[in-house]
Amino acid sequence: MTSVFHACHSPLPYFPRKCQRSHPPRPSVSFPSSSFSRRCQSDARFMATSVKTAAWTTPDGSALQDGISEYFDKSSGFWEDIWGDHMHHGFYDPDSNVSGTDHIAAQIRMIEESLRFAGISEDPAKQPKRIVDVGCGLGASSRYLARKYGAECQGFTLGAVQAGRANVLAKAEGLADKVSFQVADALNQPFPDGQFDLVWSMESGEHMPDKAKFVNELARVAAPGGTIIIVTECRRDLGPSEKSLQPWEKKLLNRICNAFYLPEWCSTSDYVKLLQSLSLQD
Secondary structure (H helix, E strand, C coil): CEEEEEEECCCCCCCCCCCCCCCCCCCCCCCCCCCHHHHHHHHHHHHHHHHHHHHCCCCCCHHHHHHHHHHHHHHHHHHHHHHCCCCCCCCCCCCCCCCCCCHHHHHHHHHHHHHHHHCCCCCHHHCCCEEEEECCCCCHHHHHHHHHHCCEEEEEECCHHHHHHHHHHHHHCCCCCCEEEEECECCECCCCCCCEEEEEEECCHHHCCCHHHHHHHHHHHEEEEEEEEEEEECECCCCCCCCCCCHHHHHHHHHHHHHHCCCCCCEHHHHHHHHHHCCCEC
16 A cells, blocks of 8 residues: 655644635534634643643543544634634645635645645546545545545544534535544544545644554555555654754644644654554555
8 A cells, every 4th residue: 555644844823814615504602702712722722731741641542532622622613714624734835826815725735735746546447435534624625535536435533523513514515425424533443454545634643642553543444555645744853963852842842732732743754664664655
């Protein structure tokens, strides 16, 4: 099977203008409008800090999982208003004349560039027909891939609110017979071995506390000859003479971890070593 991953060295999200997509209304949640953004950030940082201490003493990482689930269940509506249903960064080509404010188009380009980089065939006979979306968020990647390839997609997330919203959007777009979403753990996927032609992970790997187990599960559910695509946020690789990151870098990364429920960071070379250990073709 083939594995491909993109590494983003800039983990800070951008905040483009509010999305103006026509989607079914989501369940309303009341927040004081003038203070919501500030409170969301500070509350998330507080919750992450308190739960992460417990996570490292919990063998199965359940405290971290519960924190991630709670964080995204409470904040997904906020992210949908800002980013739209694609809850990931966009791809911006410096040589392109496309407006940098068109974030929805940039998010679609991120998907298309990932598929191109992975060498997914344009031949209909060779295109993926069974896809899993690992850490699916609101399911936008699954719906896009289902339409593009006529594929059946199964997505999962730790957040029950996210999974429910993803299923609502799939039904509204006439894709309920092609895509489905559930609550599940990426470190213990509820699928048999070798089920999927394409294993898709768009900006979810950074939340995984056990990267080796994460990669092993991706490989386990991939069919022989299938493709694994990992788009994730990573810290920089260390230089030949470096033993660790600089103190100021560690401090910055710790702040990001505390705000967004992220465990310890790994580098692109760490991922390469994990993938090579499984004898995957890149």
